[in-house]
Amino acid sequence: MMCTIINILLFFDVSGGEILVILLVVFLLFGPKKLPEIARKIGKIIFEFKQVTQRIKSEIDQEIQESEIKKEEERINEIIDKDAGKEGNQTEAK
Numbered sequence: 001m002m003c004t005i006i007n008i009l010l011f012f013d014v015s016g017g018e019i020l021v022i023l024l025v026v027f028l029l030f031g032p033k034k035l036p037e038i039a040r041k042i043g044k045i046i047f048e049f050k051q052v053t054q055r056i057k058s059e060i061d062q063e064i065q066e067s068e069i070k071k072e073e074e075r076i077n078e079i080i081d082k083d084a085g086k087e088g089n090q091t092e093a094k
Contacts, residue, residue: 026038
């Protein structure tokens with residue numbers, strides 16, 4: 001759990017010394033009894049955030065796929081319409 005918090009802080013370009021200061025302040029503010037509870041809450045928040053992010057990403061991917069399928073169907077229908085028009089012109093010429 002602590003590694004996850006440290007990885008997040010490193011993502012925001014927080015150095016090792018700054019992480020130690022943050023951990024020391026958290027320890028002094030909340031004490032050793034509340035620290036595990038706080039870590040669990042932070043872990044749950046991070047887990048929920050990842051789930052929401054994944055759902056949003058999958059919805060965006062699905063919309064992109066549906067859009068691409070719709071464009072391809074329109075292109076195929078245009079080709080079919082053009083071919084049908086050419087065949088109609090050839091039968092009229094005969």
